[in-house]
Amino acid sequence: MIADERRFTQLKNAIMMQEQLLSTDQIKWEHDARGLKFAIVVARFNGAITEKLLEGAQKALEQAGAEGVEVFHVPGAFELPLAAKLLAHTHAFDAIVALGAVIRGETPHFDFVAAESARGLQQVALETGLPVAFGVLTTDTVEQAEARAGTSGNKGFDAAMTAIEMSRVARVIALSGARAART
Numbered sequence: 001m002i003a004d005e006r007r008f009t010q011l012k013n014a015i016m017m018q019e020q021l022l023s024t025d026q027i028k029w030e031h032d033a034r035g036l037k038f039a040i041v042v043a044r045f046n047g048a049i050t051e052k053l054l055e056g057a058q059k060a061l062e063q064a065g066a067e068g069v070e071v072f073h074v075p076g077a078f079e080l081p082l083a084a085k086l087l088a089h090t091h092a093f094d095a096i097v098a099l100g101a102v103i104r105g106e107t108p109h110f111d112f113v114a115a116e117s118a119r120g121l122q123q124v125a126l127e128t129g130l131p132v133a134f135g136v137l138t139t140d141t142v143e144q145a146e147a148r149a150g151t152s153g154n155k156g157f158d159a160a161m162t163a164i165e166m167s168r169v170a171r172v173i174a175l176s177g178a179r180a181a182r183t
Protein backbone atom coordinates (compact mmCIF):
# COMPACT_ATOMS: atom_id res chain seq x y z
CA MET A 1 0.00 0.00 0.00
CA ILE A 2 2.80 2.38 0.98
CA ALA A 3 4.66 1.33 -2.18
CA ASP A 4 1.51 2.03 -4.24
CA GLU A 5 1.17 5.49 -2.72
CA ARG A 6 4.82 6.24 -3.41
CA ARG A 7 4.40 5.07 -7.01
CA PHE A 8 1.29 7.22 -7.40
CA THR A 9 3.10 10.30 -6.06
CA GLN A 10 6.06 9.63 -8.36
CA LEU A 11 3.77 9.38 -11.38
CA LYS A 12 1.83 12.49 -10.38
CA ASN A 13 5.09 14.42 -10.05
CA ALA A 14 6.29 13.03 -13.38
CA ILE A 15 3.09 14.19 -15.10
CA MET A 16 3.32 17.66 -13.54
CA MET A 17 6.97 17.97 -14.51
CA GLN A 18 6.32 16.78 -18.05
CA GLU A 19 3.49 19.29 -18.50
CA GLN A 20 5.70 22.07 -17.16
CA LEU A 21 8.46 21.13 -19.58
CA LEU A 22 6.11 20.86 -22.54
CA SER A 23 4.89 24.38 -21.83
CA THR A 24 8.31 25.93 -22.28
CA ASP A 25 10.38 25.31 -25.35
CA GLN A 26 13.32 27.14 -23.75
CA ILE A 27 14.40 24.07 -21.86
CA LYS A 28 16.49 21.37 -23.40
CA TRP A 29 14.49 18.93 -21.36
CA GLU A 30 16.77 15.91 -21.48
CA HIS A 31 19.46 17.68 -19.48
CA ASP A 32 17.24 19.61 -17.10
CA ALA A 33 17.80 18.14 -13.64
CA ARG A 34 15.29 20.27 -11.74
CA GLY A 35 13.21 18.13 -9.41
CA LEU A 36 15.66 15.23 -9.65
CA LYS A 37 17.91 13.74 -6.96
CA PHE A 38 21.20 12.00 -7.59
CA ALA A 39 23.66 9.86 -5.68
CA ILE A 40 27.28 9.92 -6.72
CA VAL A 41 29.36 6.95 -5.63
CA VAL A 42 33.08 7.45 -6.07
CA ALA A 43 36.10 5.18 -5.61
CA ARG A 44 39.02 6.45 -3.49
CA PHE A 45 41.52 4.29 -5.42
CA ASN A 46 43.46 6.57 -7.82
CA GLY A 47 41.92 9.42 -5.84
CA ALA A 48 43.79 12.19 -7.63
CA ILE A 49 41.84 11.20 -10.75
CA THR A 50 38.52 10.23 -9.20
CA GLU A 51 38.20 13.49 -7.26
CA LYS A 52 38.45 15.33 -10.58
CA LEU A 53 35.72 13.10 -12.00
CA LEU A 54 33.67 13.96 -8.92
CA GLU A 55 34.19 17.69 -9.51
CA GLY A 56 33.03 17.25 -13.11
CA ALA A 57 29.92 15.32 -12.10
CA GLN A 58 29.01 17.84 -9.40
CA LYS A 59 29.46 20.70 -11.84
CA ALA A 60 27.14 19.08 -14.40
CA LEU A 61 24.43 18.39 -11.82
CA GLU A 62 24.68 21.85 -10.32
CA GLN A 63 24.49 23.54 -13.73
CA ALA A 64 21.48 21.40 -14.64
CA GLY A 65 19.67 22.46 -11.45
CA ALA A 66 19.55 19.12 -9.63
CA GLU A 67 17.36 19.24 -6.55
CA GLY A 68 19.71 17.07 -4.51
CA VAL A 69 23.15 15.49 -4.84
CA GLU A 70 24.69 13.18 -2.25
CA VAL A 71 28.23 11.80 -2.47
CA PHE A 72 29.40 8.44 -1.11
CA HIS A 73 32.99 7.16 -1.18
CA VAL A 74 34.04 3.50 -1.46
CA PRO A 75 37.56 1.94 -1.44
CA GLY A 76 37.83 1.00 -5.13
CA ALA A 77 35.97 0.49 -8.40
CA PHE A 78 35.28 -3.12 -7.41
CA GLU A 79 33.10 -1.85 -4.54
CA LEU A 80 31.01 0.52 -6.70
CA PRO A 81 28.30 -2.03 -7.64
CA LEU A 82 27.41 -2.97 -4.07
CA ALA A 83 27.23 0.67 -3.02
CA ALA A 84 25.06 1.40 -6.08
CA LYS A 85 22.74 -1.48 -5.18
CA LEU A 86 22.37 -0.29 -1.58
CA LEU A 87 21.63 3.22 -2.85
CA ALA A 88 19.06 1.92 -5.35
CA HIS A 89 17.25 0.12 -2.54
CA THR A 90 16.81 3.36 -0.61
CA HIS A 91 14.43 4.60 -3.38
CA ALA A 92 15.71 8.09 -2.53
CA PHE A 93 17.38 8.88 -5.86
CA ASP A 94 16.40 9.25 -9.52
CA ALA A 95 19.77 8.00 -10.74
CA ILE A 96 23.24 7.02 -9.60
CA VAL A 97 26.52 8.26 -11.02
CA ALA A 98 29.36 5.75 -10.45
CA LEU A 99 32.91 7.12 -10.68
CA GLY A 100 36.25 5.34 -10.63
CA ALA A 101 39.60 5.00 -12.37
CA VAL A 102 41.02 1.59 -13.20
CA ILE A 103 44.54 1.89 -14.59
CA ARG A 104 46.16 -1.14 -16.16
CA GLY A 105 49.69 -0.83 -14.81
CA GLU A 106 51.57 -4.10 -14.55
CA THR A 107 49.06 -6.47 -13.01
CA PRO A 108 46.17 -8.62 -14.30
CA HIS A 109 44.16 -7.27 -11.34
CA PHE A 110 43.07 -4.52 -13.75
CA ASP A 111 41.01 -6.88 -15.90
CA PHE A 112 39.06 -8.31 -12.98
CA VAL A 113 38.41 -4.95 -11.33
CA ALA A 114 37.41 -3.23 -14.59
CA ALA A 115 35.18 -6.05 -15.83
CA GLU A 116 33.44 -6.67 -12.51
CA SER A 117 32.86 -2.98 -11.94
CA ALA A 118 31.20 -2.58 -15.36
CA ARG A 119 29.24 -5.83 -15.13
CA GLY A 120 28.10 -5.16 -11.57
CA LEU A 121 26.93 -1.62 -12.26
CA GLN A 122 24.95 -2.70 -15.32
CA GLN A 123 23.44 -5.52 -13.28
CA VAL A 124 22.28 -3.07 -10.60
CA ALA A 125 20.64 -0.88 -13.24
CA LEU A 126 18.86 -3.80 -14.90
CA GLU A 127 17.78 -5.48 -11.68
CA THR A 128 16.53 -2.38 -9.89
CA GLY A 129 15.33 -0.29 -12.85
CA LEU A 130 17.29 2.70 -11.56
CA PRO A 131 19.59 4.44 -14.07
CA VAL A 132 23.27 3.95 -13.21
CA ALA A 133 25.75 6.01 -15.25
CA PHE A 134 29.13 4.40 -15.83
CA GLY A 135 31.81 6.98 -15.10
CA VAL A 136 34.63 4.54 -14.56
CA LEU A 137 37.78 5.20 -16.55
CA THR A 138 39.65 2.13 -17.81
CA THR A 139 42.99 3.19 -19.21
CA ASP A 140 46.49 1.85 -19.82
CA THR A 141 48.27 4.79 -18.19
CA VAL A 142 47.83 7.53 -15.59
CA GLU A 143 48.32 10.11 -18.36
CA GLN A 144 45.38 8.73 -20.32
CA ALA A 145 43.23 8.82 -17.19
CA GLU A 146 44.28 12.42 -16.46
CA ALA A 147 43.31 13.43 -19.99
CA ARG A 148 39.76 12.10 -19.38
CA ALA A 149 39.40 13.81 -16.01
CA GLY A 150 40.34 17.35 -16.95
CA THR A 151 38.49 20.61 -17.20
CA SER A 152 37.93 20.23 -20.95
CA GLY A 153 36.89 16.63 -21.34
CA ASN A 154 35.74 15.13 -18.07
CA LYS A 155 34.06 11.71 -17.99
CA GLY A 156 32.51 12.50 -14.61
CA PHE A 157 30.70 15.43 -16.20
CA ASP A 158 29.61 13.21 -19.10
CA ALA A 159 28.38 10.45 -16.79
CA ALA A 160 26.29 12.96 -14.82
CA MET A 161 24.70 14.21 -18.05
CA THR A 162 23.85 10.63 -18.94
CA ALA A 163 22.31 10.12 -15.50
CA ILE A 164 20.11 13.19 -16.00
CA GLU A 165 18.99 12.05 -19.43
CA MET A 166 18.23 8.51 -18.29
CA SER A 167 16.25 9.82 -15.30
CA ARG A 168 14.14 11.76 -17.75
CA VAL A 169 13.74 8.74 -20.04
CA ALA A 170 12.63 6.66 -17.04
CA ARG A 171 10.04 9.28 -16.07
CA VAL A 172 8.71 9.63 -19.59
CA ILE A 173 8.38 5.85 -19.92
CA ALA A 174 6.52 5.69 -16.58
CA LEU A 175 4.28 8.51 -17.73
CA SER A 176 3.58 6.89 -21.10
CA GLY A 177 2.81 3.61 -19.36
CA ALA A 178 0.40 5.32 -16.97
CA ARG A 179 -1.37 7.08 -19.84
CA ALA A 180 -1.55 3.90 -21.93
CA ALA A 181 -2.98 2.02 -18.96
CA ARG A 182 -5.76 4.63 -18.59
CA THR A 183 -6.91 4.42 -22.22
Ligand code: INI
Nearest residue numbers: 043045075076077078100101102103109
Ligand atom coordinates in the same frame (compact mmCIF):
# COMPACT_ATOMS: atom_id res chain seq x y z
N1 INI B 1 40.66 -0.19 -7.79
C1 INI B 1 40.45 0.86 -8.61
O1 INI B 1 39.48 1.61 -8.43
N2 INI B 1 41.32 1.12 -9.63
C2 INI B 1 42.39 0.33 -9.87
O2 INI B 1 43.15 0.63 -10.82
C3 INI B 1 42.62 -0.79 -9.04
N3 INI B 1 43.76 -1.67 -9.29
O3 INI B 1 44.40 -1.54 -10.34
O4 INI B 1 44.10 -2.50 -8.49
C4 INI B 1 41.72 -1.02 -7.97
N4 INI B 1 41.90 -2.06 -7.14
C5 INI B 1 41.18 -2.17 -5.87
C6 INI B 1 39.81 -2.81 -6.01
O5 INI B 1 38.89 -1.91 -6.59
C7 INI B 1 39.24 -3.22 -4.65
O6 INI B 1 39.11 -2.08 -3.84
C8 INI B 1 40.12 -4.24 -3.92
O7 INI B 1 40.38 -5.35 -4.75
C9 INI B 1 39.39 -4.75 -2.63
O8 INI B 1 38.15 -5.36 -2.93
